[in-house]
Amino acid sequence: MPIRPENHAPGDYLAEPLDAFLGADELAALELVRAKLGVDATRTYQFWESSVARLLDGRLTSHKCPWDVELPYGTHRIRVEVKYAQESWCRFRAGERAVFKFAAPKGAQPSEKPAEVIVLMGIDANANAHAWAVPSHVIRRCPSITLTSPRFRTGTSRSRGVDLYRCPPTQLLPEVLRAYRERLTPHHAETRARTRRAAAEAAGQLTLEQRPMSRFEYRDASGDKLVALPAKDGILIEAECAPFIPLDRIEEVIAGLRDMARQAGGQPAARCENANCAGSCPGCYVEPARTARRRLNELEHDRAWHAIEGLDWETADPDTVLNAVLRALRIDPPVVAAVEGAGA
Known part of the structure; x- marks a missing residue:
C-alpha cells in the first residue's frame, strides 16, 4: 500500500503516553530492564501483543495460532491480529519523512490470516503510542502498510482507507467491536442479496428454464465479488461489497453483463469463435428486443x-x-x- 505525501488528521492528538495504560510499577520495571540489560521491551512485538490483549480484556493465543488475541463477544470469539511498528525515517522522492511501516498485515503465507480485526500499534520517538483498529476486509493483501507518523502530518490525504480507524490506545475495545460489526456488513449484504433473489424467483421475475441459467461473476484482488444473473426484462446484480474494477478488466465486466442481457432477452449465451478467448467478448453481443413497460x-x-x-x-x-x-x-x-x- 503506497504512502501518500498528503496526510489526514494533522497532529498526534489521538496518541497516548505509555502511562495511560501501564502502572507505575510496570513503567519502573521497563526502565530497569532498559538500564540494566539495554533492552527496550516497548520496541518488541511481544510487548504490544500482550498490551492489546489486556486493553481488550481478551486472551493472548499461543505462538502457533494464526491470530494473536481472542476476544469473547457473546457467543462469538473475535479474532484479532496485532501488528507493531516503531517510528523511523524513510527517504522518498519528496524527501525524508517519519513513518510507521507495518509488515504483512494479512500474513506472509499463501492464504490470508483468518483474523477479523487487525490492530496496528505504533510507538514514536517520544514514547507515545498510536493505534488503529481496522476491519480485515478494509486492508488488501500487501507486503506492508506505510503510514506517515501523525506527529508530522500537515494536510488532508486523498486516501482515507486505514486512517479512518485511528483511535486512542485506551479506546481500543469499543473500536475493535465496531470494526468487527463493520466486517459483518458484506456478509449481511450477501444474505440480503440471496433473499432478494429467492423472492424474485418466487414472484416470477427471474427467467427460469429447465436447464440451469448461466451467471457472470467478477472478483477483485481483495475478494469482493460481483454477480450478474439474467432476469425477466433485465439483469439481477448481487454484490457483497463494492468491488474494484481496474481499467484493463472493464471490457471483461461489460462483456459479462452483455451476455446476461442476451439471455434475459431469450437469446442463447454469447459464444466467441476465437479459440483463445477466455469468455464472452463484446463483439458477440446482440441487443435484445425491447419489452413492454x-x-x-x-x-x-x-x-x-x-x-x-x-x-x-x-x-x-x-x-x-x-x-x-x-x-x-x-x-x-x-x-x-x-x-x-x-x-x-
Missing part, C-alpha cells in the same frame, strides 16, 4: 413513495423524485397514483 401496482407505488419520503429530501418533494426515477427506469406508475399522487 412495466406498471407498478398501488401497493408498490405507495411503498416506494414512503421510502423516498423517509430520505428527507431538501430540494424536491417525494412525488417529483419518484416520478423521475420511474421515468429513468421506464416504469409506469399505477393509473390512480399517476392522477392523484401518492402524497395526496
Whole structure:
C-alpha cells in the first residue's frame, strides 16, 4: 500500500503516553530492564501483543495460532491480529519523512490470516503510542502498510482507507467491536442479496428454464465479488461489497453483463469463435428486443413513495423524485397514483 505525501488528521492528538495504560510499577520495571540489560521491551512485538490483549480484556493465543488475541463477544470469539511498528525515517522522492511501516498485515503465507480485526500499534520517538483498529476486509493483501507518523502530518490525504480507524490506545475495545460489526456488513449484504433473489424467483421475475441459467461473476484482488444473473426484462446484480474494477478488466465486466442481457432477452449465451478467448467478448453481443413497460401496482407505488419520503429530501418533494426515477427506469406508475399522487 503506497504512502501518500498528503496526510489526514494533522497532529498526534489521538496518541497516548505509555502511562495511560501501564502502572507505575510496570513503567519502573521497563526502565530497569532498559538500564540494566539495554533492552527496550516497548520496541518488541511481544510487548504490544500482550498490551492489546489486556486493553481488550481478551486472551493472548499461543505462538502457533494464526491470530494473536481472542476476544469473547457473546457467543462469538473475535479474532484479532496485532501488528507493531516503531517510528523511523524513510527517504522518498519528496524527501525524508517519519513513518510507521507495518509488515504483512494479512500474513506472509499463501492464504490470508483468518483474523477479523487487525490492530496496528505504533510507538514514536517520544514514547507515545498510536493505534488503529481496522476491519480485515478494509486492508488488501500487501507486503506492508506505510503510514506517515501523525506527529508530522500537515494536510488532508486523498486516501482515507486505514486512517479512518485511528483511535486512542485506551479506546481500543469499543473500536475493535465496531470494526468487527463493520466486517459483518458484506456478509449481511450477501444474505440480503440471496433473499432478494429467492423472492424474485418466487414472484416470477427471474427467467427460469429447465436447464440451469448461466451467471457472470467478477472478483477483485481483495475478494469482493460481483454477480450478474439474467432476469425477466433485465439483469439481477448481487454484490457483497463494492468491488474494484481496474481499467484493463472493464471490457471483461461489460462483456459479462452483455451476455446476461442476451439471455434475459431469450437469446442463447454469447459464444466467441476465437479459440483463445477466455469468455464472452463484446463483439458477440446482440441487443435484445425491447419489452413492454412495466406498471407498478398501488401497493408498490405507495411503498416506494414512503421510502423516498423517509430520505428527507431538501430540494424536491417525494412525488417529483419518484416520478423521475420511474421515468429513468421506464416504469409506469399505477393509473390512480399517476392522477392523484401518492402524497395526496
